[in-house]
Amino acid sequence: MFDDDIRWIQRFDNFSKAIGHLENALHIPSPDLVQKAGIIQFFEMSFELAWNMLKDYLEEQGFVDIKSPRSAIKKAFEMNILEDGHDWMDLLQDRNLTAHTYDEQKATEMELLIRDKYFPVMKALHDSFRDRRDGK
Structure with a gap:
């Protein structure tokens, strides 16, 4: 099977x-x-792709009961794929609130959380999976 055929x-x-x-x-x-x-918006897209990538990877590892972002995060944490399980759960909770961010104060608060807390954990996941993809 070619790498291009692997869903994750x-x-x-x-x-x-x-x-x-x-x-x-x-x-x-x-x-x-x-x-x-x-x-x-870029944060929302990145999160959706991140949890679905985790789901696809875990399914390739034989876990077929992953149906939600929460279950993907929990299983990835159990499997030591994610180091910051609590940060990821916070990220999930705040991601669910972004659809209801209507005012500038909320947008500013969310932008700062993304910048200071959530981007670093998503970037760490990205770097980890880049290494997995590259066989490191």
Whole structure:
């Protein structure tokens, strides 16, 4: 089987692009409201791809009971794929709130959480799976 046929690797490639966009957006100094909305959108896309990549990887490892982001995060933490289980659960909870971020204060709070707490844990996952993909 070619790497291109492995579902988690396909998902990783998309996750890699999304987190790259998020990283670029986080380099914007003093983002305005529209830029914060973009940061939040890139965060949402990155998270969706991250948990689905975890799900695909865990399924390849023989775990077929992964049906939700919460179950993927829990199993990945149990398997020592994720180091920061509590941060990932916080990330999931806050991700669920981003759809309800309507005012500038909430957007600013979320942008700071993404910048300071959530991007680093997603970047660590990205780097770990890049190494898995590359056989390191």
